Structures are given as C-alpha cells and as structure tokens.
Amino acid sequence: MPHLNTSRRMLLAAGAAGLAAPALAQNAPIKVGLVAVLTGPQAALGTQLRDGWMLGMRQLNNQLGGRPVETIVIDDELRPDVAVTKVRAALERDRVDFVVGVVFSNILAAIMRPVTEANTFLISTNAGPSTFAGRGCNPFFFATSYNNDQVHSVMGQAAQDDGRRRVFLLTPNYQAGRDAMAGFKSRFRGEVVDEVYVPLTQLDFSAELARIASLRPDAVFTFMPGGLGVNLVRQYRQAGLANIPFLSTFTVDEATLPAQGEAALGFFSGTNWAPNMDNPANRAFVRDFEAAFNYVPASYAAQTFDAANLLNGAVRRVGGNLADKNALRAAIAAADFQSVRGAFRFGANQFPVQDFWLAQVARRPDGRFQTETVRRVLEANVDPWAGECRMPARI
Amino acid sequence: MLLVVQALNGLQFGILLFLVAAGLTLVFGVMDFINLAHGVQYMIGAYLGATLAAATGSFWGGLLLALPAALLVGLVLEWLVFRHLYARDHLSQVLATFGVILFLNQGVKFVFGAAPLQMPVPEALSGGVPIMEGLLYPTYRLAILAAGLATAALLWFLVERTKAGMLVRAGAANAPMLGALGVNVDRLFMLVFGFGAMLAGFAGVMAAPILSVEPGMGDNLLILAFVVIVIGGIGSVRGAFIAALLVGLVETIGRSAMPDLMRLFLDPSAARQAGAAMASMLVYVVMALILAVKPAGLFPVKR
Numbered sequence: 001m002p003h004l005n006t007s008r009r010m011l012l013a014a015g016a017a018g019l020a021a022p023a024l025a026q027n028a029p030i031k032v033g034l035v036a037v038l039t040g041p042q043a044a045l046g047t048q049l050r051d052g053w054m055l056g057m058r059q060l061n062n063q064l065g066g067r068p069v070e071t072i073v074i075d076d077e078l079r080p081d082v083a084v085t086k087v088r089a090a091l092e093r094d095r096v097d098f099v100v101g102v103v104f105s106n107i108l109a110a111i112m113r114p115v116t117e118a119n120t121f122l123i124s125t126n127a128g129p130s131t132f133a134g135r136g137c138n139p140f141f142f143a144t145s146y147n148n149d150q151v152h153s154v155m156g157q158a159a160q161d162d163g164r165r166r167v168f169l170l171t172p173n174y175q176a177g178r179d180a181m182a183g184f185k186s187r188f189r190g191e192v193v194d195e196v197y198v199p200l201t202q203l204d205f206s207a208e209l210a211r212i213a214s215l216r217p218d219a220v221f222t223f224m225p226g227g228l229g230v231n232l233v234r235q236y237r238q239a240g241l242a243n244i245p246f247l248s249t250f251t252v253d254e255a256t257l258p259a260q261g262e263a264a265l266g267f268f269s270g271t272n273w274a275p276n277m278d279n280p281a282n283r284a285f286v287r288d289f290e291a292a293f294n295y296v297p298a299s300y301a302a303q304t305f306d307a308a309n310l311l312n313g314a315v316r317r318v319g320g321n322l323a324d325k326n327a328l329r330a331a332i333a334a335a336d337f338q339s340v341r342g343a344f345r346f347g348a349n350q351f352p353v354q355d356f357w358l359a360q361v362a363r364r365p366d367g368r369f370q371t372e373t374v375r376r377v378l379e380a381n382v383d384p385w386a387g388e389c390r391m392p393a394r395i
Numbered sequence: 396m397l398l399v400v401q402a403l404n405g406l407q408f409g410i411l412l413f414l415v416a417a418g419l420t421l422v423f424g425v426m427d428f429i430n431l432a433h434g435v436q437y438m439i440g441a442y443l444g445a446t447l448a449a450a451t452g453s454f455w456g457g458l459l460l461a462l463p464a465a466l467l468v469g470l471v472l473e474w475l476v477f478r479h480l481y482a483r484d485h486l487s488q489v490l491a492t493f494g495v496i497l498f499l500n501q502g503v504k505f506v507f508g509a510a511p512l513q514m515p516v517p518e519a520l521s522g523g524v525p526i527m528e529g530l531l532y533p534t535y536r537l538a539i540l541a542a543g544l545a546t547a548a549l550l551w552f553l554v555e556r557t558k559a560g561m562l563v564r565a566g567a568a569n570a571p572m573l574g575a576l577g578v579n580v581d582r583l584f585m586l587v588f589g590f591g592a593m594l595a596g597f598a599g600v601m602a603a604p605i606l607s608v609e610p611g612m613g614d615n616l617l618i619l620a621f622v623v624i625v626i627g628g629i630g631s632v633r634g635a636f637i638a639a640l641l642v643g644l645v646e647t648i649g650r651s652a653m654p655d656l657m658r659l660f661l662d663p664s665a666a667r668q669a670g671a672a673m674a675s676m677l678v679y680v681v682m683a684l685i686l687a688v689k690p691a692g693l694f695p696v697k698r
Binding site for chain 1: 396401405501508509510511512516527533536604647648664667668675
C-alpha cells in the first residue's frame with residue numbers, strides 16, 4: 001500500500017498548494033514573452049517593436065495592473081522553427097503569462113498553436129494574417145495591429161478616391177506580396193496597366209523603372225518591405241519618376257525613412273497610425289520614445305506600446321488574478337486603455353475596428369522624416385475576414 | 396528604345412558585379428581559397444563609405460578614406476583568419492569564411508544598428524540624363540559605369556603588364572613552383588587578398604548611394620559573383636569581366652522580357668508570376684549551358 005499512501009499525500013499537497021497559489025501569484029511577477037526579429041536584415045522592425053514595449057513598461061513603472069512584470073525578450077531570427085523552439089521554452093520553462101509581439105506573419109503562424117494550446121494569451125502587435133482574422137480566429141488571440149488586407153485595400157480606396165485610372169503594380173514574388181496586390185485590387189476599380197513581380201533578393205530596380213516610364217501610369221502601387229523599399233524609393237527618385245505618385249504599404253515608414261531620407265519625400269503610405277496624430281497619448285508617446293531611443297517610432301512601436309497599456313488595463317480590471325481565463329479575456333476585450341490612435345475597440349474576431357489613413361512622408365522642423373496623415377480613407381473599418389470567424393463565447 | 400535602356404541597366408549592374416567578382420576570382424584562382432566572406436567585405440566597404448561620408452560631410456571624402464580602410468580590414472582579416480586556412484581543404488575554408496559572414500553581419504548590426512544607412516549621391520553627379528520620355532538615367536549610374544571600366548582597364552594593366560601581375564598569373568598557374576623559384580608566396584597572397592578586399596570595398600562604396608546599406612547586403616551579390624567567376628573561368632580577370640557583363644545583361648533583360656515572353660503561352664496573371672520565377676532562374680540556366688559547352692568557363696586559366 002505504500003504506493004497509495006504516496007499518491008494520497010501528493011494529492012493533499014497539491015490541494016494545499018492550490019489554495020495557496022492565488023495568494024502567491026499576486027506577488028510573483030507577471031511574465032511576458034516578447035517575440036521580435038532582432039537579428040538579420042529585418043531586425044530594424046523588431047527593434048522598433050521591442051522598444052515600443054520597453055517604453056510602455058518604463059512608463060508603467062514596469063508593472064501591469066499593479067503587479068511587477070518580468071519581460072523575456074525572444075529573438076525569433078525570422079525563422080519559424082527557431083521561434084517555435086524558443087516560445088515553447090518560454091511557455092514550459094518560464095511559464096509566461098502572455099506572449100506579445102511578432103513582426104512577420106509566418107512567425108505568428110508558427111507560434112499560434114503552441115501558445116494558444118497552452119491556454120496562454122497571444123497579443124500580436126503587428127502580424128495580422130487573414131487566417132487568424134477569419135476561420136482560424138482564436139479566443140486566446142488578440143491583435144492590436146490590423147488585418148494585413150486592410151492596409152493594402154486602404155491604398156486601393158485612396159487611389160480610387162483620387163481618380164487614378166491607370167495604376168502600375170510592383171511587388172516581391174511571395175505570398176505577402178501577392179496578398180498585397182489582391183488587397184489593393186479589392187477596392188480599386190481602374191485599370192492595372194501592368195503587374196510586376198520581382199525576386200525577394202532584388203537589388204536593382206532599373207529594369208522595372210524603365211518599364212514604368214514607358215507605360216506612364218497615373219500612379220504606382222507597391223509593397224516593398226525593408227531594404228527592398230529603401231532601394232526602390234531611392235532609385236525611383238533618381239530615375240526622375242517622382243512626378244508619378246508613389247502609393248505604398250510598409251515601404252516608406254519610420255523604420256526605413258532614415259535610409260530613404262529626401263528620396264521618399266511626398267510618397268504615400270496606408271496606415272492606421274502616424275507619429276503626427278494629434279491626441280495627448282500620442283504626443284506623449286512620440287516625445288518620450290524619441291527621448292529614450294533617439295529615433296522616430298513607426299507603427300510597430302506604436303502598436304506594441306498600445307499592447308502594454310492594453311494589458312495594463314486588463315490586469316487591473318481582473319485585480320491581478322490571471323487564473324480565470326474567461327474573466328481575463330473579457331478584460332482584454334474591453335480594451336480599457338488610451339490608445340495612441342485615439343479611440344480603440346476590438347471586433348468580434350478580436351482584431352481592432354479602426355480608422356485607416358492615407359499618409360505622406362514629410363520632413364519635420366528638426367530635419368527628421370516621418371509619415372503624416374493626409375486624410376481618413378476608411379472609418380471604423382472591420383476587416384474583410386471577420387464574418388468567417390466563429391468565436392466561442394467561452395474558453 | 397526600352398531595350399537600349401535595359402541593356403544599359405544590365406551593363407551597369409554587370410560592372411558592379413565585376414568589381415566584386417574580380418577580387419573573388421583572384422583570391423580563388425591564385426590562392427585556391429574559397430572566400431565566402433568576400434560579400435561581407437563589400438558590405439564593410441559600403442558601411443565604411445556611408446559612415447566616413449557622414450563624418451567628412453562629402454561623398455568624395457568617404458570614398459577616399461573608405462578605400463584604405465577597406466584594405467586594412469581585408470589585411471586584418473587575412474592575418475587573423477584566412478592565412479590559417481590556406482593549407483586546409485575547401486570544406487574548412489567554406490565553414491570558416493561562412494562563420495566570418497555571420498560574425499561580421501552581426502558585428503555591423505552591433506556597431507551601426509539594424510536599420511539601413513544612407514549615403515548621399517555626390518552633388519556633382521546628382522542629376523540625370525533624359526534617356527527616354529519620362530525617364531532620367533542617373534548621372535551617378537553612368538559614373539559607376541565609367542569607374543568600373545576604368546578599374547577593369549587598370550586591373551588588366553596590373554595583371555598583364557607589371558611584374559606583380561606576372562607573379563599573380565604565375566601563382567594562379569602553379570603556386571608551389573613559384574615559391575620554389577624564390578618568390579615570397581605568402582606575401583603575394585596577402586597583397587592579392589588585400590587588393591581583392593579593397594576592390595570589393597570600392598564596389599560597396601560605389602553601390603551605397605543607390606542600394607540600401609544594411610547587414611547582409613553582400614550575401615545576395617556574393618552568389619551572383621560566384622556565378623560570374625565560374626562562367627568566366629576561375630582565376631581569370633578577363634573572364635570575370637566578360638561574364639559579369641553577361642550576367643548583368645541576362646539578369647536585367649531577362650527580368651523585363653521573361654514575363655512578356657510567358658504571356659505568349661499563359662494568361663496574363665500566371666505569366667507575370669511564372670515569368671518572374673523564370674527570370675530569376677535564367678542566370679543559372681545560362682551558367683549551366685555555358686559549363687556544358689566549356690566546363691572550365693569561358694577563359695580558363697591554363698595549368
């Protein structure tokens with residue numbers, strides 16, 4: 001019978017621990033796994049994301065809802081296998097309470113199941129693929145960013161509103177690039193004079209620029225993230241094509257503007273946030289961010305800063321008790337915080353319902369470059385996939 | 396007219412490739428040393444150029460200071476890492492120089508940050524030449540073309556018409572014999588290596604105003620540079636020159652013509668994507684065809 005004895009004792013111990021746990025948990029720090037790409041060519045985006053979180057933590061005295069926070073920074077290296085291994089370790093060894101971050105959709109897709117199946121809340125502060133907004137929506141998943149399609153469709157709508165009739169499309173030949181073109185065309189009714197796909201490793205765009213010059217479209221729409229966009233924008237300007245309006249998504253933003261500089265001046269972008277948005281929360285955010293890190297924040301930083309304040313509001317609402325997942329989920333969904341975008345609320349698929357803007361690159365009085373809002377293009381926009389989401393009412 | 400523009404673009408890209416490939420082919424040909432880190436030296440050249448240009452406030456200051464600095468970096472790398480690998484087999488060299496890539500890519504990120512840097516186009520070359528309606532051909536790109544051709548001429552002179560060049564050619568043909576004849580082969584190797592690094596650095600500085608200066612920027616170019624030296628014949632500067640122009644032309648014209656060609660067989664949207672995929676393969680198809688006919692490349696070095 002010793003076997004039975006042991007198990008009974010263990011059962012008793014476990015019961016005692018169970019009773020003691022909530023009290024203990026109130027004092028123990030909340031652990032947050034912050035996932036961002038911090039090495040490789042796209043590290044600038046991950047650095048923005050991380051610094052957005054760090055600024056949030058600094059302003060909140062490193063606390064969420066009154067409980068101290070331990071942030072575990074995870075470099076996903078833009079490799080899904082690496083991301084899964086490191087996130088699993090954070091879940092199983094460090095027992096993180098939240099996973100926040102993720103710049104790229106393929107990384108998010110890789111860690112989605114490990115995180116949500118561990119009954120842990122995953123807050124995406126950038127990547128917003130259509131699968132997780134639609135059929136693959138999940139009660140443990142929130143996005144403070146957008147669904148990818150929305151940003152591209154904003155530019156389609158803007159081109160339509162501005163009466164552009166002939167548009168030239170240019171994008172890297174991979175899934176996100178093809179999605180971007182589809183998103184643009186979902187709202188653009190004019191003629192696509194040509195659609196050019198380039199390799200992701202393209203350095204020199206002179207062949208494409210010559211083609212644009214020969215077709216003379218009313219506007220060019222492109223999605224060229226990171227270094228691709230730096231090359232394209234500078235070569236576009238040097239080729240004297242800047243009189244053809246340059247419409248883009250994720251191509252001219254504060255992460256690439258330091259390298260594009262004057263070449264990007266006057267180029268257009270679609271966005272849900274810009275540094276010049278005039279509300280108290282945003283003015284303070286931009287000012288403090290630049291004081292702390294000495295560069296202009298991009299949307300990656302703004303959306304992650306919002307996530308810090310979102311979780312702060314949620315943890316405060318549940319009184320620091322993270323054990324009741326349904327209560328915690330309701331508290332996050334309530335979005336009880338002041339967003340740098342102004343008003344903020346979640347839709348049924350736990351993606352934001354928000355305004356989208358046409359933005360344009362401008363030079364500030366201090367000589368730095370930033371995107372600035374031109375006009376609101378879509379108001380309180382719900383992403384096109386929300387209808388396909390069957391969100392369970394309880395976890 | 397569009398074709399002429401595309402040909403000019405191809406030549407200019409080819410020249411840039413040549414500047415990188417020339418150093419690579421010398422190092423590979425003379426020392427039988429596979430240096431994957433050659434692309435990193437191109438990146439370092441670009442970073443040095445951008446930083447020094449910002450510090451001195453002018454492109455020319457950046458260029459003039461970056462060249463000796465790139466040479467120095469090359470020599471230090473040779474002294475620290477590469478000289479210990481000459482006697483090893485190719486696998487060790489590939490592994491070690493790949494390690495250098497990882498180390499230096501991370502290193503520049505540590506020093507300069509992950510965001511791409513900017514290097515301004517020099518004032519005197521900032522204009523453009525109207526080449527077809529609505530399109531300026533940037534003067535700076537013409538300057539790259541001219542600088543590349545001048546470098547090619549200088550290299551030809553150095554390799555074919557000077558004593559040092561003769562030793563380099565001899566080294567490419569039979570290094571042990573050259574050593575037996577009393578030439579200090581180690582020092583020759585170091586010179587070749589430093590010179591190759593400087594050429595790569597020069598290419599980096601010249602490319603910095605049109606391409607983004609960022610960690611890992613040399614990696615894509617390195618692959619094409621290897622294609623160039625294999626097509627041209629390993630160790631042959633003349634081969635590298637011809638092959639670089641060929642690869643540049645095939646890359647650029649292929650990219651603009653392939654989708655149109657595919658449109659003859661497929662519906663437009665499929666043709667666009669298939670054409671893009673075909674265009675990126677085209678360079679390798681050309682390489683395979685050339686190697687099928689001339690396995691040692693266009694201008695093999697006689698051994």
